[in-house]
Amino acid sequence: MASSAGPEIERLIALLAKLPGLGPRSARRATLTLLKRRDQLLQPLSEALAEAAARVRTCTVCGALDTTDPCAICADRTRDPTLLCVVEEVGALWAMERAGAFRGRYHVLGGLLSALDGVGPESLRIGPLVSRAGSEAIVEVVLALPATVDGQTTAHYLADRLAGAGVRVTSLARGVPVGGELDWLDDGTIAQAMRARRPA
Amino acid sequence: MASSAGPEIERLIALLAKLPGLGPRSARRATLTLLKRRDQLLQPLSEALAEAAARVRTCTVCGALDTTDPCAICADRTRDPTLLCVVEEVGALWAMERAGAFRGRYHVLGGLLSALDGVGPESLRIGPLVSRAGSEAIVEVVLALPATVDGQTTAHYLADRLAGAGVRVTSLARGVPVGGELDWLDDGTIAQAMRARRPA
Known part of the structure; x- marks a missing residue:
């Protein structure tokens, strides 16, 4: 064309x-905007x-x-050296930081285990995670992985691998999201929120 | 954030x-894609x-x-010097060229007359258009402007201004678009297509 x-x-x-969110048509519009606002x-x-x-490089x-x-x-040095949060990708790390609810350090896996896509443990940064958990001052590893099949498979696998490292392994809580109307939530979320109910 | x-x-x-089609969230996603595919x-x-x-400069x-x-x-020099097509913006020129239905030359107005937005004739490239129509070998000026209130206001104004230049002034036809189901078309389009009906 x-x-x-x-x-x-x-x-x-x-x-x-080629950028996510832009197709050929919107890329043309973006190009025109760029050329107009030189x-x-x-x-x-x-x-930039x-x-x-x-x-920019990878840590x-x-x-x-x-x-x-x-x-x-x-x-x-002001961050808590005893907490390590495991995320799938850098985008998830940024999301955690925006939420401002975690003051430890991170470990980016670089993906999730996936039998379908042929992603095995050796493709992810799991070895370095296990050795960090064993050698640093880490007390708790928080698995902040997506609530999908691959995310949960990966979380189970990591919990197994970290079992011998002498750290506590936790996961993000499941439940009703902020602003979540029960009418619009899927059944799985409601069921998990019910099972994990707590004193009001 | x-x-x-x-x-x-x-x-x-x-x-x-700031690009059209991207917001803060998709811009973050695009940035991650860029940094991953360095x-x-x-x-x-x-x-690029x-x-x-x-x-790149403006002709x-x-x-x-x-x-x-x-x-x-x-x-x-292979393009027809007697035909001039008036478009609102460069994006419209590109769309005309993709359609491949016009082999003359173009004139980009740089916008449309708009009382609401305070765009008067002096803000657009109307003077150069009138002098081109008077001096070059142009026989017909095709107004390829959007079928909106501002587009039609501008078309009427241009037809008036070009009246003395000794050129034929035409507009793109109105009617049912290719693939247009009558059920889904607005009433205005159907009414115009009916008024402009022709032998089958």
């Missing part, structure tokens, strides 16, 4: 269309991408993304 | 969130943006975007 605007613009559209958007975005490409301790290694969270 | 990933990543998220996506996109910022004849001025369409 040519846009009759030269190969440079076509290339920009094709690359933007100084406020196109130039700064170009520079170049800087990210040059400077060798926890697997998070940052411009320093170890990352700011691993290097932060 | 911090993502605890350093100011470089935050800045990238904030800039991507060589295939982040680096090429950074370069830098190249677009450096090389001084028609208002389109290209790396040359006049643009490839204005410079293309």
Whole structure:
């Protein structure tokens, strides 16, 4: 689908269309916005991408993304060294940090075990997790994995692997989400919230 | 909303969130995708943006975007010099070119007249349009403007302004779109299609 605007613009559209949330049509619209707002958007975005490409790296301790290694969270001495939170991906780490409910450190698995997708334990950062749990001052490992089949399979596997490390292994609570109307919740969530009910 | 990933990543998220079609949440997802696919996506996109910022300019004849001025369409001698198609924005020009149904040249207005938004004739490229219609070999000006109140107001105004230029002024036909089920079309479209009916 040519846009009759030269190969440079076509290339920009094709690359933007690869981003999640953008298709060919919205990538064209985004490209037009970029070209119209050259100084406020196109130039700064170009520079921000170049800087990210040059400077952002993966933390060798926890697997998070940052411009320093170890990352700011691993290097932060005010965080609780006895708590370790296991997440699937960096996006989940960011979500936990936005929630502001956890003051320990993280371990990014890099995915979930999945028989269907052929992801076995050796594809994930499980070995480093077990050795961190054994060697650092960690007392509790919180498994903050998604409430999906793969997430729960992975959580069970990790609980087994961590059994000998002398740490307490916990999981995020299940229940009714904030703002959750019972009418709109799925049966599984309601059943879990009922089983895990607590004094009001 | 911090993502605890350093100011470089935050800045990238904030800039991507300004693109149409992306919000703060999808911009974060896009940023993660970019950082994960560094060589295939982040680096090429950074370069494509830098190249677009450096090389793409607005054609001084028609208002389109290209790396040359006049643009490839204005410079293309195989295109019909007697036909001029007036569009609101470059996006509409690209859509016309994709449709492949027009082989003349274009004139990009840069917007539509709008009393509500305070856009008067002097804000649009109407003067250059009238002088092009008077001086070039143009025989017919096709108004390819949106079927909205502002689009039609602008079309009427342009028809008036072009009345003395000795050119035929036409508009895109109105009717049932391809694949249009009568059940799902609005009444206005059906009424226009009925008024403009033709021999089968």
